Amino acid sequence: MADPVEPPPLFENVDILGDCANDEDLFVSARQEPPESYCADFHDGIDGDADLSNLSLEEDRKTEMENVPINNGGGLPDTMEHVKRQVARSPEIMLLILQVEAAGGEQFLEISITEPQKVGEGMSAYMAYRVKTKTNMPIFKKREFSVTRRFSDFLGLHDKLSEKYLKVGRIIPPAPEKSVIGMTKIKISSQSEGTPTNGNDFVERRRASLERYLKRTAQHPVLVLDPDFREFLESDVELPKATSTSALSSAGVMRLFNKVGETVNKITYKMDETDPWFEDRLTHIEALETQLRKLHANVEAMVSYRKELSHLTNGVSRSAAMLSACEDHNSLSMALSHLADTEEKVEALHLEQANTDFFILCEILKDYLGLLGSVRDAFHERTKLFQHWQHSQQMLAKKREAKAKMELTNRADKVDQAGAEVIEWEAKVERGQENFDKISKMIKMEVERFEKCRVHDFKMMFIRYLENHLNHQAQLVKYWEAFLPQAKAIA
């Protein structure tokens, strides 16, 4: 299948997972080819621009990923978008990237979450979800596979990805929220098989949000290749229990402390911004958040009105049935009975409309509130690196002073040591600046990708929403058209 878009030159502006603006299913078709032929096809298929010989596979230059002072996350190299000549660390990974890119718009990764099952009883019970994946991406062992995961596994995945990639400025999709109330209801409900009917709403809500979470993570060109993500999707064993995700664990408490500290930091530290792009973006994001929050609240209100309307329609339906029962004139009685039926159908329709409002509009808006938080988190990481860099600069100045002092007082032995420290801190300052520049570049790239996805998501969200309501109205027409002759039959 031909690539819908002219294949771009190697490593320039290539979005591994294809253009977000395409249809919802990220990729068009599946095609499994052995790696060697990929390489060959790729080489021939490109419009001459790219030339493998331009790459020096053995090049030792470090990638953007290295020398992140705070815990090198390692992980795979970057998307190729702005990485013109930078190169993977090893030929194998190089090949992998080529394969993924070559397929370009033909690769797909479909994830769905089904069959929520309650496992266990009482307070130690939990919901297990089946995660099904269909893909033609060569990095996966099979083309179709499914595993069982529980909620804490998702949280664990998110934590791992955050740990690795947040520090370099990537936007990590947030994991779905915990819900103590919702889950406790499930735990104490007596049903043990299948989907508990009491918590149906909650379970469906959670299932849908977990699915969106995985899909969003898979949309990210780098996260999708992450080994932890892959393991999550395809490893058929029970994942080690992510105990640190429990709200009440010591790790949880530590997280709370850290969060508080970070929040204070966020508020108190004012960065000396040299690039207005970041300030503008942040302002824009904050404005967007405020508006989305309001919109979300209003949509939530609409959902509850519709649900109440559904309930009240049921009351009318039952009244019509009662009237029909005590109406002694035959044809009027029949008509009233049909009215009762019609109102019952309308009641169910209102509920469906409420679900459309909720799952297609409300929940997506909520997701974006979380995502915008993730964007801000990335910005904050940059601020932290700036702080770090500034601190290094301050230390360097001190060390230089110290060295000068030593020279003045002619303390030969101390001078050497001071000199060494100066060099050490000079290197730190240089690295600090490098990392700051890297994260700035990374964030710009991530935000660009994020915005493209956001625009697409919003458009698709509203289109789907309106299409659903279009169908609801069509149903409404049918119901009342079926009723009309009954009314006319009153004689």
Place this chain on the structure above:
Amino acid sequence: TDKANQEEGNNVPLIDNTLIVDISDALSEKDKVKFTVHTRTTMKNFQKSEFLVVRQHEEFIWLHDRYEEDPKYAGYIIPPPPPRPNFDASREKLQRLGEGEGTMTKEEFTKMKQELEAEYLATFKKTVAMHEVFLTRLASHSVFREDSHLHVFLEYDQDLCARPKGKLQQLGGLVKSLGNTTDQYYLNATVRDVNDFFEQQMNSLTEYHNQLKEATSRTDKMTEKHKELADSFIKISGGILQLANNDPGPLDKFLAKVSDTFERARKIESRVASDQDLKLADTLRYYMRDSQAARALLVRRLKCLVNYENANRTLEKARHKNKDIHAAEAAQSQACEQFEAISAQAKEELLDFKTRRLHAFRKSLIELAELEIKHARTQQDLLKKSVQNLRELL
């Protein structure tokens, strides 16, 4: 115009110029409504052939009470009186809106205000319609329209009754209606109807009335909620427009279109709610009152029956004591006549009631269904076009 339930009286031909009454104007003041009652007539007992008077709600009640207490009309279903004009709910909503003005944008506030003003207007139109229907039923009824009180009501250009004594009179009305219900209970409990037909009618009418009451209240709640739902679109449409304005770029045109779609959908949804109210709720409401009037007739008949039975007993006693036999005989035969007359009349009235009911429900349910279909189709078209436009903007 939506005149809820134009009802006809006793087999009067549609085109009859004898007495035509309508409410040509109405004025809503602080706590009262002034109706301009307009009459055209060919009847000789009026001074002119066309004239106007201004009446308030209490005077309509005065007129109804005159009919109800007149034994001449005991055998008829007296048209139920119109409900008191009640703008409290509307006023309260407008007030709450004013209080919350600071929390919404100017456009949202304007739209909400427009909606509430429309609601106020609709309530107003309804009360006019209710008062008018009451009069037209009387004016088109071959017996009712001859009544002198009606003529005074239509023609006399001064106030008919002193301004309502306020609480005292209302209390009086309350006591009276309480009296009625205990009456009914008493009657139902102790009088065995000689005619099974009437007993069965009474029971089914009572049941019917209660069901109608329940149905009316539930339909009202449903249409109110529906209106609330439609109004909630205002804030959503406004919010989406704000997003469009603050998000220059590929989304602004798109979102502006979505906002516009919501606004149009809102108007349609609003119409659905108000049409449900007019066609379904109002019909149920009217027949709730009419069925109550029918019950009142049956109660009056039962009172006659009690009279009749008492007269029979008195006659027996008189014969036994051999005293006042003649008087007792006269009284008994009169009671018998009255009872038989009212029974015959009542049978006809009940049949008439059924016909009216069938006709009204048929009309309303057909109109309801047609309007629902129309609105749903309009929304369908709106949404189809919107989706088309939006897909082009993808």
